[in-house]
Amino acid sequence: MAAHARLDDPPSGSRLRLVDAVSGPATAPHLLITVALSVSCCLHGFAASSIATAVPVIGRALHAGVGGGEALVTAFFLGAAFGVIAAGRIADVFGARRVLVAGLVVVLLVTLASGLASTLPELVAARLTVGVATASLYPAAIRMLAHTNTRRGLAVTMGLPSIVAASELMFGIGPAAGGALVTAFGWRVACMVLAIPAAAAIVLVYKAFPAEIDCVGAPGAVRRRVWSEVDPAGLALAIAVAATAAAVLVVPIRLSSPTMVLPTALLALIAALVVHSQHRMRPAIDLTVLSSRPILLGLGRTATVYVAVYAVVYGLPLWLADRGWTAEQSGAALLPVAALSVGAVAMFRGAVRDRGPVPPLLAGAGSLVLVGTGMLAMPTFPVSGTAAAVLGVLALLGVTCGAANLATQHGSVAASPLSRAGGVASWSRLIQFVAGQGTTVVVVQALPGTDVGLRALAVGVVALGLLLAVTTAISPTSQGDPS
Missing domain, CATH: 1.20.1250.20 (MFS general substrate transporter like domains)
Incomplete structure (x- = not known):
């Protein structure tokens, strides 16, 4: 116990x-x-x-x-x-x-x-x-x-x-x-x-x-x-889990090769960390924060957003390269995403203050659905219209980056007990790293840069947008902060 x-x-x-x-x-x-x-x-x-x-x-x-x-x-x-x-x-x-x-x-x-x-x-x-x-x-x-x-x-x-x-x-x-x-x-x-x-x-x-x-x-x-x-033993286990997880993400795993030891070791280390954390009064990795429904829900939404965003950021250039775009052209097309994400944060910060993270969550989910829909239609566009379609899709992605990222971070942090605020913030950041890096590896290694690959990616993005919208509608987070 x-x-x-x-x-x-x-x-x-x-x-x-x-x-x-x-x-x-x-x-x-x-x-x-x-x-x-x-x-x-x-x-x-x-x-x-x-x-x-x-x-x-x-x-x-x-x-x-x-x-x-x-x-x-x-x-x-x-x-x-x-x-x-x-x-x-x-x-x-x-x-x-x-x-x-x-x-x-x-x-x-x-x-x-x-x-x-x-x-x-x-x-x-x-x-x-x-x-x-x-x-x-x-x-x-x-x-x-x-x-x-x-x-x-x-x-x-x-x-x-x-x-x-x-x-x-x-x-x-x-x-x-x-x-x-x-x-x-x-x-x-x-x-x-x-x-x-x-x-x-x-x-x-x-x-x-x-x-x-x-x-x-x-x-x-x-x-x-x-x-x-601080629990040095728990920190050592947690770092071992992180190192092994990172190795699993960056090293190609083959069933018939010694690399199969990595996922096995990862599962064993995770089990050891869970057992250690359950039997220590103040563990380094506080798994009890996951028993808080608002925190767990916020972390899940964070993972959903980061998987979708990284899938588009790394998957779309593969398709563009197949159509003859250079890396510089793809990179330039991604630049407005940052500016639009900042604009989305500015647009929704008042809504977060007054009504909580639900409005930006729904806006981010809707933008994701539109991003996926636009990507589904891209192969049908003439070459001359590709640039406009790409910029439109990435503009919508900027809204997702800003609005949904603000909402998910606000939801997790606002539910945190003061004494564990740093620990919950660590969980949120870790989820971002794992979701982003894991998605990057899967997309780059497994997704073909063809029309079929783009459509498969688009369907996944639409599904993630719908998942984010449904979870927000069914389980809305807390309302705005009292002032």
């Missing part, structure tokens, strides 16, 4: 109330808090996407070839999986400000060092470390925002929607910005540029948040019991 109680709905006083006001002036402290957390959280998306256009150049410069370039992407994903699992629990126990500042300092130092790398292993190690550090920022930031809301007893004027918008924007412009930096200054500068916003974020965090915020991270006189609270 589990040594800890099931997570019940937290009292109303401990719920997180995260909204972005659209009326009334923002006071300087509120604005400073928003900017500090937004700059911190957007570093991960920019670091993840800006390297894409630099990978071929780095491979040639370091004589690593295509496989070496791919190792940089894989290393970053592995590091992110480690960081996001550990950071939430550590932030809840040891102090979110410490975790956030430590992550930013690591980003600052390691990105500067990465520009001096002379061999591929050095750069891979740097990318792994940056993945750990940037992934730790979001859970810590959400924990700090939760504390701020509770201290003030009211909704923060610029909170979660601003963080979501900044992350969407920086992830979207990352490839173009990385390409421009590589062309103008070389790949070393492209690797080092993240140090600038990291340094700015450190200054902003110190100005926005007092040191005593970290006292909330540990109940009572817990300083001497920090490591028992």
Whole structure:
């Protein structure tokens, strides 16, 4: 029998109330808090996407070839999986400000060092470390925002929607910005540029948040019991699960080869982690949060949205390549997605404040259905009309990225008990990584870039949009935040 109680709905006083006001002036402290957390959280998306256009150049410069370039992407994903699992629990126990500042300092130092790398292993190690550090920022930031809301007893004027918008924007412009930096200054500068916003974020965090915020991270006189609270054994198991899951996603699995040991090991590690978590009072990976229906529902919706979005982002270019589009043309067509997703966040932040996440969820679901419908019709268009159809579909995808992402994150975080806000944020981020990376691998390896493949992808996207709409209609989440 589990040594800890099931997570019940937290009292109303401990719920997180995260909204972005659209009326009334923002006071300087509120604005400073928003900017500090937004700059911190957007570093991960920019670091993840800006390297894409630099990978071929780095491979040639370091004589690593295509496989070496791919190792940089894989290393970053592995590091992110480690960081996001550990950071939430550590932030809840040891102090979110410490975790956030430590992550930013690591980003600052390691990105500067990465520009001096002379061999591929050095750069891979740097990318792994940056993945750990940037992934730790979001859970810590959400924990700090939760504390701020509770201290003030009211909704923060610029909170979660601003963080979501900044992350969407920086992830979207990352490839173009990385390409421009590589062309103008070389790949070393492209690797080092993240140090600038990291340094700015450190200054902003110190100005926005007092040191005593970290006292909330540990109940009572817990300083001497920090490591028992963090649960190192549980963290080690969780990291092993993340590493094995990442290996399953990036290594081709064949029934008759030794690679079959990977899925077997993954199942065994997951079972061990579940048993460990059930028999520990305060486990590193708190499975009891999944007993909260709003949190579980929010995580499920997050997975649905990310599977659909990544399927389109990686599947549609395969079909376009079969029609003669270059990688640069496909990349340029994806650029407006970021701007439209930010616009969708701005459009629906008032609705989230007043009526909860249901309106943007339904808008995102409807957009997904239209995206899939448009993709179904694309093969019938003449070549001259393909560009217009693609831009229309991707414009709708931008609405999904902004509206649904805002709603799913709001739903999960708003249902979080204050003491476990970092842990729930880690779950949300982990779901995003697994859904996104898993979908990418499946689409790239299994989907043919033909009309048949595009139609199969379109049917799947329509189904996911309908699933999101039905679950929202049947089980609407909580209403708007009281102010």
